[in-house]
């Protein structure tokens with residue numbers, strides 16, 4: 454999809470806004486549906502801030518719910534080809550679709566350990582990390598307390614969201630579209 458400028462974002466019918474931005478937070482369309490009536494936004498930063506404010510205002514159960522909408526990294530959905538387009542690109546870019554068998558089993562084992570301990574999946578912005586760093590972070594973060602991991606996971610959700618938003622909206626002031 455080509456990128457659009459903020460004026461186009463502001464003039465989309467709400468159904469189109471929800472369909473364009475419905476996956477900036479993985480599998481969590483509600484966030485786009487919730488912020489669309491806050492338009493017009495002055496800039497992409499304002500749209501991003503509205504999304505972050507919505508997430509921050511959620512109770513702990515809602516934040517954990519957002520984390521549970523994320524697929525495991527190098528998990529079942531990747532193997533079955535059922536990831537969202539965005540997640541598929543992010544995981545492939547970090548090299549998670551081409552793990553050695555020892556890396557794949559270590560990832561699966563640590564993902565399971567993390568989920569058993571916290572009740573939600575390990576979330577990290579794959580585009581800002583490579584597979585080695587992801588494995589290292591996963592192993593390290595398994596040792597944290599649940600409150601910290603809830604926060605860390607949500608910080609990563611916001612990074613993923615920011616990169617996805619920048620893929621959709623052109624921040625060049627001269628852009629006509």
Ligand SMILES: NC(=O)N[C@H]1NC(=O)NC1=O
Nearest residue numbers: 524540543576577578579
């Ligand atoms: N589990 C997890 O972190 N998944 C996410 N990370 C990312 O960059 N894309 C995702 O789908």
